Amino acid sequence: xxxxxxxxxxxxxxxxxxxxxxxxxxxxxxxxxxxxxxxxxxxxxxxxxxxxxxxxxxxxxxxxxxxxxxxxxxxxxxxxxxxxxxxxxxxxxxxxxxxxxxxxxxxxxxxxxxxxxxxxxxxxxxxxxxxxxxxxxxxxxxxxxxxxxx
Amino acid sequence: xxxxxxxxxxxxxxxxxxxxxxxxxxxxxxxxxxxxxxxxxxxxxxxxxxxxxxxxxxxxxxxxxxxxxxxxxxxxxxxxxxxxxxxxxxxxxxxxxxx
Numbered sequence: 048x049x050x051x052x053x054x055x056x057x058x059x060x061x062x063x064x065x066x067x068x069x070x071x072x073x074x075x076x077x078x079x080x081x082x083x084x085x086x087x088x089x090x091x092x093x094x095x096x097x098x099x100x101x102x103x104x105x106x107x108x109x110x111x112x113x114x115x116x117x118x119x120x121x122x123x124x125x126x127x128x129x130x131x132x133x134x135x136x137x138x139x140x141x142x143x144x145x146x147x148x149x150x151x152x153x154x155x156x157x158x159x160x161x162x163x164x165x166x167x168x169x170x171x172x173x174x175x176x177x178x179x180x181x182x183x184x185x186x187x188x189x190x191x192x193x194x195x196x197x
Numbered sequence: 198x199x200x201x202x203x204x205x206x207x208x209x210x211x212x213x214x215x216x217x218x219x220x221x222x223x224x225x226x227x228x229x230x231x232x233x234x235x236x237x238x239x240x241x242x243x244x245x246x247x248x249x250x251x252x253x254x255x256x257x258x259x260x261x262x263x264x265x266x267x268x269x270x271x272x273x274x275x276x277x278x279x280x281x282x283x284x285x286x287x288x289x290x291x292x293x294x295x296x
Contacts, residue, residue, distance in 0.1 A: 092285065
């Protein structure tokens with residue numbers, strides 16, 4: 048069973064200006080693990096990619112909701128779940144290939160999943176066409192969980 | 198605006214600053230392309246010294262401008278990337294542009 052020490056859930060509107068907001072919220076939550084600057088940068092980059100995927104790909108013709116769930120697991124691990132109820136990905140394996148993009152005209156580099164994969168420890172992607180996509184990422188930080196009073 | 202441009206005829210230097218994500222990159226792209234297409238320089242230099250954060254949208258921004266400038270045989274270079282930016286550039290195989 049997961050040893051969940053803290054958690055947070057939020058729903059944001061899938062507008063591109065909220066990419067920065069999502070990064071800020073996640074890095075503020077991760078701060079309790081006393082991460083290094085590099086660890087925070089890695090987390091911010093991974094979150095930015097996942098949220099941008101929702102905005103650009105999951106909801107191509109509308110502004111939809113993006114659900115973000117964060118947990119501190121044990122003393123040193125951050126868990127990040129980013130979920131949408133968009134169009135889904137027909138072939139997840141193909142979508143995760145570096146440089147694969149369905150949006151070259153908007154200059155997407157096709158590196159979103161490659162960034163998540165290389166900057167975080169674990170990445171899992173579940174998707175169903177017509178229902179949406181769920182991305183779960185975890186990263187173990189070398190910092191220390193700060194015990195708090197009730 | 199998080200882009201300042203300096204044009205010395207053959208070289209266009211784009212001083213980028215702040216956070217480059219999908220939202221910010223769209224505006225930067227529009228601004229840089231206007232000057233690129235007007236002056237058609239031989240070299241575009243992206244100066245990343247003021248960039249605090251970048252996701253893969255920054256890679257798309259660089260690759261897109263390379264596509265534009267290569268239309269008339271121009272080249273691109275990158276200067277002063279911070280460690281995260283360097284890591285992102287390496288992931289895309291663009292570290293060779295750093296000088």
